[in-house]
Amino acid sequence: LAKTTQPISMDSYEGQEVNITCSHNNIATNDYITWYQQFPSQGPRFIIQGYKTKVTNEVASLFIPADRKSSTLSLPRVSLSDTAVYYCLVGDRPAGSARQLTFGSGTQLTVLP
Amino acid sequence: DTGVSQNPRHKITKRGQNVTFRCDPISEHNRLYWYRQTLGQGPEFLTYFQNEAQLEKSRLLSDRFSAERPKGSFSTLEIQRTEQGDSAMYLCASSYSGTGGLIGYTFGSGTRLTVV
Numbered sequence: 001l002a003k004t005t006q007p008i009s010m011d012s013y014e015g016q017e018v019n020i021t022c023s024h025n026n027i028a029t030n031d032y033i034t035w036y037q038q039f040p041s042q043g044p045r046f047i048i049q050g051y052k053t054k055v056t057n058e059v060a061s062l063f064i065p066a067d068r069k070s071s072t073l074s075l076p077r078v079s080l081s082d083t084a085v086y087y088c089l090v091g092d093r094p095a096g097s098a099r100q101l102t103f104g105s106g107t108q109l110t111v112l113p
Numbered sequence: 114d115t116g117v118s119q120n121p122r123h124k125i126t127k128r129g130q131n132v133t134f135r136c137d138p139i140s141e142h143n144r145l146y147w148y149r150q151t152l153g154q155g156p157e158f159l160t161y162f163q164n165e166a167q168l169e170k171s172r173l174l175s176d177r178f179s180a181e182r183p184k185g186s187f188s189t190l191e192i193q194r195t196e197q198g199d200s201a202m203y204l205c206a207s208s209y210s211g212t213g214g215l216i217g218y219t220f221g222s223g224t225r226l227t228v229v
Contacts, residue, residue: 034217043117043204043220044156087155099169100146101218103155 004088009108018075020107022088025069033064033071036087038106044087048073075109083111117221119205125227126195133191134224138207145188146218147180148204149173156204162188163210195228202226 005023012018024033032051036044048055050062050071061074075082085106091098118137126132138145144163148156159178161169164185174180177195182188192199202225206218 036217041225042222043206044218045220046217049217099161100158100171101148101156102158105153106155 004090004104006086006088006104006107008105009110011110011112012078013112014079015077018078018082018109018111020073020075020086020088020109021070022073023070024088024090027068027090028092030092031068031090032093033062033068034089034091034101035060035062035073036089036103038085038087044103047086078109078111080111080113082109084109117205117207117219119203119221119224121224122222123225123227125229128197128228129194131191131193132195132226133189134203134205134226136188136190136205136207136221138187138205139209139219140186142207142209142219143185144208144210145182146206146208147188147190148206148220150202150204150223151200159190192226195226197228200226200228 032049034049035047037047038044048057048060048062050064052064055062063072085108087103087106089101117139120135124132146161147159149159150156157173158171159174160180162182165182177193180190202223204220204223206220208218
C-alpha cells in the first residue's frame with residue numbers, strides 16, 4: 001500500500017479556497033486516490049475519488065498531476081462547517097470496493113471567521 | 114434509509130468485562146466493515162464481511178475480538194475481557210459492490226468505548 005504524507009494541520013478563513021496536498025511517491029499504476037472528511041464524533045465521509053487529471057463534484061475538486069506522486073484536494077469558499085480532519089488514501093481498488101482502507105493521521109483543517 | 118446505525122453510541126465498562134456493539138448497515142449494502150479509531154489517529158481496519166461471510170481480518174483483531182453478521186444484515190462486534198487499551202471509537206461502514214466502488218463507503222457515527 002502506498003504511504004501518504006499530508007500536513008498535520010491547516011488554518012483558513014471563511015470564504016477562501018483551501019488546497020490540501022497529499023504526497024504519495026510510491027503510488028502504483030493501479031492505485032486510486034480517495035479523500036475522506038471526518039467531523040468530531042462522526043465516522044469519515046467520502047468526499048471524492050480520482051485516478052488521474054482532475055475530478056470535480058458538488059463538494060470539492062481533486063487535482064492529480066501526470067506523475068500521480070501527489071494530489072491536491074481543493075475546497076472552494078470554505079465555511080466554518082468545513083472544519084474537520086481530511087484524509088488522503090491510496091489503494092488499488094475504487095473507494096467503495098476496497099476490502100480495507102488505510103488511513104493516515106489526516107490534516108486538521110480549521111476555518112476561522 | 115437513515116444511513117449506517119451503530120448502538121450504543123457510548124459504552125463505559127470495567128476492565129475484564131465483555132461488551133458487544135451492533136451495526137445496522139444501509140439495507141441494500143452487501144458489504145460491511147469494522148474499524149477502530151484512537152484519539153488523533155485515522156481509523157484502522159479490523160474486519161470485513163461480504164453478505165454473511167467474514168472475508169478478511171486484521172491482525173489487530175485479537176482472539177478477544179469476534180465479529181458476526183449472521184444473516185448478512187446487521188453485525189455485532191464483541192470484545193471479551195476488555196483491557197484499557199481497547200478504549201477507542203469503533204466504526205462500522207457499509208458499501209454496495211454493485212456501484213463499482215465509485216462512491217466509497219458509508220460510515221456510521223461509531224461507538225465510543227471507555228474501559229476503566
